Amino acid sequence: MKLVTFADRNQHRLGALVGDGVLDLAAAASGSAPAFASMVALIEAGPDAWDAARALVAEADRKAMRSQTEVSLLAPLPRPTRLRDCSLMLEHMDVVLMQMARRAAAEENDSDAAYERLMASGKYSLNPTFKKQCVYYNADHTSVSGTGVDIVWPSYSDYIDFELEWACVIGRPAHDVGRERAADHIFGYTILNDWSARDVQMPLMYTMNGPGEGKDFPGSWGLGPCIVTPDEIGDPYDLVMTATINGEQWTRGNTGSMYHRFEDAIAQFSREKTILPGEVLGSGTVLGGCGFELGRSLSPGDVVELEVQNIGILRNRVVRAGQFAA
Missing domain, CATH: 2.30.30.230 (Fumarylacetoacetase, N-terminal domain)
Structure with missing residues (x-):
């Protein structure tokens, strides 16, 4: 269904x-x-x-x-029971860290030498913890948007970005579930757009407390257009993912590039506690799945279409308040 x-x-x-x-x-x-x-x-x-x-x-x-x-x-789950965005796709993070190092090095006189020095320092290398376990942060489950609506960009940000993700929705309570049984607790799958105000997010990341307002504004968590039950999804780890901006494809990836799978997350998160029906677990961003990775950003009026094979297209337009009234 x-x-x-x-x-x-x-x-x-x-x-x-x-x-x-x-x-x-x-x-x-x-x-x-x-x-x-x-x-x-x-x-x-x-x-x-x-x-x-x-x-x-x-x-x-x-x-x-x-x-x-x-x-x-509307968003298929207008208010999820809980929403966690997980780092299950890790290739994206390697590129993001390199981009962060390049931006920091650009402020130096010899930017190439500065970049090599920063990368050698290990500060911009992926923390090994991301490979040892499923890392996540709690997203705002009250700020969900659906397909076909305008995303009103916050006035305090000028760097508009998207993130191409997908997500699973929990169907049955999961408590101390082994990985071999974890798939039984998945109700279905949907597309997730982790809208990101990069110029707000990046300084906050250095506080070691997460992205904060950089990913926390009205409609900042896009879900949709539907939830597809597992019997109609085919192999969930062989689905094409694309991001198209104003008709131009920016990104093409595959769900099979996940380092950790949803079953790993369910098994880990249900240890000695219960994951509830209606919870959403985001995958993290596919490789090349955001403007920051690609050295690009969005502008007001841009139409973003995120597509995952067998699920559909999550389509939104980015606007400034008072602009592009429908």
């Missing part, structure tokens, strides 16, 4: 993508259907409810179908 949350006549509804339309699951169900009240309700209702949803999708009652032109897709 490709499950969505959509707005129809000012109501938030749970749906499934069927062909070119959206099936309203609550409308398709006969009688009371509390499990179809929201995405979180469906996830928490468990496997029997998921099978019931599949049956409704297979039947696709025309009376419950909506045209995608008459509804607005």
Whole structure:
């Protein structure tokens, strides 16, 4: 199933993508259907409810179908139970560290020599901990945005950037789960755009307390356009990932480049504690998956399309407040 949350006549509804339309699951169900009240309700209702949803999708009652032109897709999980952005893709981080060293060296008279000196210092080498375990930080689960909406860039930032990631959504509570059983706890997969105000983020990173406001503003965590259940995703670690800006492809990668996999993260994070249904685990950024790596940045008006094979396209336009009104 490709499950969505959509707005129809000012109501938030749970749906499934069927062909070119959206099936309203609550409308398709006969009688009371509390499990179809929201995405979180469906996830928490468990496997029997998921099978019931599949049956409704297979039947696709025309009376419950909506045209995608008459509804607005929202973030599939408008408010996740929890949102962690993990560093499961490490190639990106090596390049970012080199870029940071080059920017620091650019302030010296002999920038090439300064760059070599900085790289030799080890300060800009990947910390070995990233390979030993799954590292993450808690993201703001109240600042989620969906596809098709404008991302209003904060007034205190001039370096607009995106990050091409994907994510898994937890479906069943996981407590002390072994890696061999971790996949059983994945409800589905979605695309994640980790919007980043680089000029705010970078100075904060040197405080050793994380990116702070550099990744913490309204709509800074893009999710969507849907959540795809594992039975329709194929091999989750062989999916093409692309980032296209104003029709120009900037990035092409693959989910198989993950150093750690979601199963590793679930096994680690569930040690002596419980991961809850509705939690989202981000992958980290694929190699070449942000402007900072590529020496580029976005401008107001740019349209960013992040695509992951078998999931869809997460599309947004970046604007300044008061500009480009729809």
